[in-house]
Each structure stands twice: as structure tokens, then as C-alpha cells.
Amino acid sequence: MGSSFTQWVENLGLMFSEAKWSSLxxxxxxxxxxxxxxxxxxxxxxxxxxxxxxxxxxxxxxRNRVAQAVARIYVEFFQNTPLMLQVVFLGFGLPIIWPQFxxxxxxxVGIIGVGIYHGAYISEAVRAGIQSISKGQLEASLSxxxxxVQAMRYVVIPQALTVVLxxxxxxxxxxxxxxxxxxxxxxxxxxxxSKSIQATYYNPGPVYLVAMGLYFCLCFPLAFLARKxxxxxxxxxxxxxx
Amino acid sequence: MIELIKVNKHFGSNHVLKDIDLQVPTGQKLVIIGxxxxxxxxxxxxxxxxxxxxxxxxxxxxVELTAHKAPVAQVRxxxxxxxxxxxxxxxxxxxxxxxxxxxxxxxxxKEAAEESGRAFLERVGLSDKADAYPAQLSGGQxxxxxxxxxxxxxxxxxxxxxxxxxxxxxxxxxxxDVIIGLAAEGITMVVVTHEMGFAREAADRVIFIDxxxxxxxxxxxxxxxxxxxxxxxxxxxxxxx
Numbered sequence: 001m002g003s004s005f006t007q008w009v010e011n012l013g014l015m016f017s018e019a020k021w022s023s024l025x026x027x028x029x030x031x032x033x034x035x036x037x038x039x040x041x042x043x044x045x046x047x048x049x050x051x052x053x054x055x056x057x058x059x060x061x062x063r064n065r066v067a068q069a070v071a072r073i074y075v076e077f078f079q080n081t082p083l084m085l086q087v088v089f090l091g092f093g094l095p096i097i098w099p100q101f102x103x104x105x106x107x108x109v110g111i112i113g114v115g116i117y118h119g120a121y122i123s124e125a126v127r128a129g130i131q132s133i134s135k136g137q138l139e140a141s142l143s144x145x146x147x148x149v150q151a152m153r154y155v156v157i158p159q160a161l162t163v164v165l166x167x168x169x170x171x172x173x174x175x176x177x178x179x180x181x182x183x184x185x186x187x188x189x190x191x192x193x194s195k196s197i198q199a200t201y202y203n204p205g206p207v208y209l210v211a212m213g214l215y216f217c218l219c220f221p222l223a224f225l226a227r228k229x230x231x232x233x234x235x236x237x238x239x240x241x242x
Numbered sequence: 243m244i245e246l247i248k249v250n251k252h253f254g255s256n257h258v259l260k261d262i263d264l265q266v267p268t269g270q271k272l273v274i275i276g277x278x279x280x281x282x283x284x285x286x287x288x289x290x291x292x293x294x295x296x297x298x299x300x301x302x303x304x305v306e307l308t309a310h311k312a313p314v315a316q317v318r319x320x321x322x323x324x325x326x327x328x329x330x331x332x333x334x335x336x337x338x339x340x341x342x343x344x345x346x347x348x349x350x351x352k353e354a355a356e357e358s359g360r361a362f363l364e365r366v367g368l369s370d371k372a373d374a375y376p377a378q379l380s381g382g383q384x385x386x387x388x389x390x391x392x393x394x395x396x397x398x399x400x401x402x403x404x405x406x407x408x409x410x411x412x413x414x415x416x417x418x419d420v421i422i423g424l425a426a427e428g429i430t431m432v433v434v435t436h437e438m439g440f441a442r443e444a445a446d447r448v449i450f451i452d453x454x455x456x457x458x459x460x461x462x463x464x465x466x467x468x469x470x471x472x473x474x475x476x477x478x479x480x481x482x483x
Contacts, residue, residue: 139292140329144343144395145319154346159333 020203024210027197034193035214041111041179041189042218046172048115049122053168056119057126058152071123078120084181087113091185110182110189118175125167129160162233169226173219180215190214243268244289244399244430249298251284251454258284260454262298266432268398271425273445274434275465277477281454282434286403289432290321303398319348322392326404328384330376336363336387337372340394348395355394362390366420382413386420393424400424402433438481442466450474 024031052074060071078086090113095102104112133156141151180191194211198204244266251259258281266272276282287293288300291307291314300307302317331339340359344350363369366386376384385405392400402421406414418440425431425444435441441448441462448465450458457471458464466482469475 134327134329136325136327136329137331140323140325140331141343142315143290143292143318143321143323143325144391145315145347146343147315150346154342155331159331 015205016209020201021206023201023203024197024206027201030193030197031190031210031214034188034190037107037187037189037193038176038179038191039218041107041114041182041187042172042176044111045114045118045175045179048111049118049171049175050168052116052119053122053126056123057130058157060123060127061130062148071127075120075123078117079124083114083117083178084184086117087181088184106185106187107182107189109185110179110187113181113185114175114178117178118171121171121174122168125164125171126160128167129164130156132163133159166226166230166233169222169229173222173226176218176222177215243301243303244432245299245301246285246288247299247301249285249288249295249300251281251288251293252296258454259288259295262454262456264449264456266430268430269428271431271444271446272433273441273448273462274432274451275436275438275441275448275477276451280452282451283403285451286323286401286432286434289399289401290318290323292323315347319343319395320397321399321401322395322397323401323403324385324388324392324405326407328376328381328388328408330384330388330391332376335373335375336368336379339376339387340391343391344394358396359390359394362393363387365393365423366390367416380413381409382416385409385413385417389417389420389424397429399430399432402431402435404434404436406435406437436481438466450477452477 056071056074059067060075062068087110090109091106130152137155137159138151141155142148146154179189182189183191183195186192190211194207198207244264246262246264249259249262249264250257262285264285274282274285284293288295289302291300295308298308302321305317306312307314307317330336331342334342337356337359340362341350341352341355344355344358345352360369360372363372366389368383368386368390371379371383371387376387379387389405405421406417409417414437418437421431421433422440422444433440433445445462448458448460448462449456450465450469450471452473458469458474460468465474466478469478
């Protein structure tokens with residue numbers, strides 16, 4: 001027992017030796033660059049996911065059967081297949097079928113991948129948000145001569161937003177973490193950079209610990225915000241009238 | 243003028259309205275009475291197409307709403323509705339509730355909509371609540387705001403779908419008083435209600451509907467004193483006690 005513990009500490013010491021840290025710090029500019037790519041991929045991916053999520057969320061909450069079916073297929077397909085496979089298909093499969101797609105930069109391919117994937121989840125959150133607003137709100141708007149789109153824009157969606165914001169923020173957190181799959185198509189984001197540094201200098205301990213810390217710094221404030229929003233949404237739901 | 247011609251409505255196998263023929267001349271105050279499940283709410287909701295009739299025609303001032311590609315949204319601007327559950331916009335202040343549709347639908351200037359909105363709020367006795375949110379108001383106050391919201395569209399027809407049924411008893415009268423005040427004007431009004439006193443006082447005409455059929459159609463006096471059908475007499479004996 002005692003000796004295995006000593007061994008454990010010794011191994012840890014080797015893993016995080018000064019030499020291993022210094023080889024990381026010598027190439028820290030790569031890490032910053034990777035982090036930058038991760039942030040760009042996350043932001044652009046989030047914009048795409050929001051656009052797709054709102055469009056398909058409104059479609060699946062509509063009364064049009066065809067629109068519902070289209071949204072359903074989108075959501076079910078992308079929620080029930082692995083993100084990694086989707087991204088790998090976009091990166092390696094699609095360019096074979098459709099060679100013109102080869103000119104799309106690999107970071108963009110990754111953005112499309114995570115955007116479409118998280119758009120499916122956001123679409124479900126948007127649908128649930130819209131459906132949580134009482135039918136009377138839509139009816140009141142329509143009875144005043146608003147079109148369906150005007151009713152959504154001025155009455156239903158602004159109210160749905162308080163319901164949708166917490167799950168939306170959670171999706172943003174997941175999206176940031178999931179940009180790490182871009183590693184598989186060779187986009188030089190944080191995960192890819194980490195992997196290549198440790199492959200060259202045999203220092204996975206410091207490299208992955210730092211990567212983990214950076215992902216945490218990106219995600220934790222958002223997760224914290226999500227919790228606050230959730231508390232606020234619950235409080236306002238409690239004070240609302242019947 | 244509101245015209246319903248052979249209007250039928252089915253909900254699945256449930257035949258809710260049966261060949262309804264009804265004409266409401268301009269300026270008339272029509273009260274629709276009937277037991278719950280009789281089809282009276284469905285009937286009034288057909289008048290602004292919140293329910294689409296399964297068959298038959300709905301015509302408002304010569305415009306057939308049941309026609310293909312009818313300008314339903316446009317006609318609704320002049321056919322305002324007040325709902326049982328108020329359906330105020332909870333994320334907007336009282337004044338914003340009154341100005342939203344006039345501004346975005348009718349293209350009225352914001353200042354003009356606010357000015358007329360404040361005037362209607364004063365009329366329903368709530369000018370001090372312009373900046374409050376609906377959740378801060380009592381049920382009776384909310385319903386009066388809903389009436390002011392309807393009026394701020396400057397409608398030709400006002401539809402009331404059980405406007406006092408969701409209210410606590412002590413708040414019913416304040417809402418009825420507002421509606422009675424409106425009835426003194428030239429506007430066409432259709433009111434679905436269980437308030438018999440209101441029907442007596444404000445209606446020009448009362449129809450009684452049961453199981454999707456209009457059983458009585460006449461003056462309030464005819465309805466309360468000279469009802470023809472056994473079904474109506476039974477209903478009245480229960481409700482008038």
C-alpha cells in the first residue's frame with residue numbers, strides 16, 4: 001500500500017517534471033493560437049447553431065405538418081448520430097462526393113459541423129420555449145390582425161426567450177467543448193495543438209492540464225450564467241399570474 | 243354586419259355547430275347564452291376565424307372570411323376580441339399592450355397610438371396603470387385593460403368571449419359596467435356570457451344555443467319571459483333560481 005503510493009507520486013512527478021513544463025512554455029504561442037481558433041470556431045458555430053435552431057424550432061412549433069416533419073428529421077438525425085462521425089464525414093467524405101467542397105477551409109468545415117449539430121439541440125429548446133407560451137398569446141395577437149410571423153416576433157418569441165435562455169447557454173457550453181472534435185479533421189484549434197505539442201515533446205501532463213484549464217475558463221462563466229438565468233426564470237415564473 | 247351562413251364545425255366526431263344561420267346587423271348588441279359545451283364560444287370564435295368553420299360561410303361587412311385567400315388578418319383589425327383569460331401580453335406594460343397592434347399592424351404613429359391608448363385607459367378607469375405590467379393588476383383590472391386594448395384598434399365590431407367567467411365575483415361588476423357603457427354606443431357587439439342581468443340590461447337581442455343549434459332568438463324580454471323550448475326553460479329555471 002505504502003510503496004504503491006510512493007510509486008504513484010513518483011510517476012506524477014515524472015509526468016509533470018520541470019523539463020516537460022518548460023517544453024510547453026517554449027511553445028505557448030501555439031497554445032494561444034489554438035485557443036484563438038477554438039474561440040473563433042465556438043463563436044461562429046454558435047451563430048450558425050442559433051440561426052438553424054430558431055428556424056427549425058419555429059418550424060417544429062408551427063401547425064404546418066410538412067414543416068414539422070422537416071424539423072423532426074433534422075433534429076432526430078443530428079441528435080442521434082455522433083458529432084465526430086458528422087464532422088469526419090464533412091471533412092473527408094463530402095469532398096469525395098462533391099470535390100468543390102475541398103476548397104472550404106478546414107476550420108469552416110468544423111464550424112459547419114458543430115453548428116448543425118448544436119442547431120438541432122437548440123431547435124428543441126426553442127420549440128419547447130414556444131410551446132410553453134399559452135395558446136391565448138398567439139390567439140390574442142392573431143385576433144388583433146397580426147400575421148403569424150408578427151405574432152411570433154412581437155409576442156411569442158420575446159416571452160419564450162426567458163424560458164429558452166438557460167438551455168441555450170448550456171448548449172453554448174457544450175458547443176465550446178465539442179469544438180475539440182475538430183482535432184479529427186485537422187483544424188488547428190486547442191485540442192489539435194495540444195496533441196501535436198505532446199506528440200513532439202512527450203509532455204502530455206502539462207499540455208492537457210493547461211488545455212483543460214483553458215476550456216474550463218471559457219465554459220465555467222457561461223455555465224455560471226446559465227444557472228443564474230435559470231434561477232431568474234424560475235423566480236419570474238413564480239410571480240406571474242395564472 | 244356579420245353574416246353566418248350554414249356554418250358547421252366539427253371537432254373530430256363532435257359536431258359542435260350545426261348549420262348555423264345568423265345575421266348581426268351593424269350596431270346590434272347580441273348576447274349569446276347557452277350551457278357549457280353548447281358551442282357558443284366556438285360560434286363567436288368563428289366570427290373572427292380563430293376557429294375555421296368545417297363548412298359554411300362567414301361574411302363580415304361583405305368580405306367573405308371563409309373564401310380562399312380571404313384577407314382575414316385585415317378584417318380582424320376591425321373585429322376586436324376580448325377573451326375569457328384576458329390574454330394580455332405579459333412582457334409589455336399596460337400602455338404597450340394597447341399600442342403594439344395599432345403600431346405594427348395598422349401603422350399608426352406611436353405617439354398617436356399612445357394618446358388614444360391613454361384616453362381609452364381613462365375610459366376604463368385605469369389611467370394610473372399605464373406603466374404597470376399585467377401581472378401587477380387584479381383580474382378585473384386586466385380585463386378592463388384588455389377591453390381598452392381592443393378599443394385602441396378602433397374596431398367596428400367587439401367580440402366578448404365570456405369576459406367575466408374567469409373573474410372573482412367581486413370584480414365582475416367593474417368589467418360589466420365598462421361593457422354596458424360601450425353598449426350605449428353605435429359599435430356592433432357580440433357577447434358570450436352567463437351574466438343574465440347584463441343580458442337584460444345591455445342586449446338588443448339574445449340567442450340561446452344548445453348542442454350546436456340556435457333554439458331561441460329574440461329580444462331579452464322574449465328570452466326571459468316567453469322562451470319556447472323546454473330546454474331553454476330548464477336552463478333558465480336553473481340559472482335564475
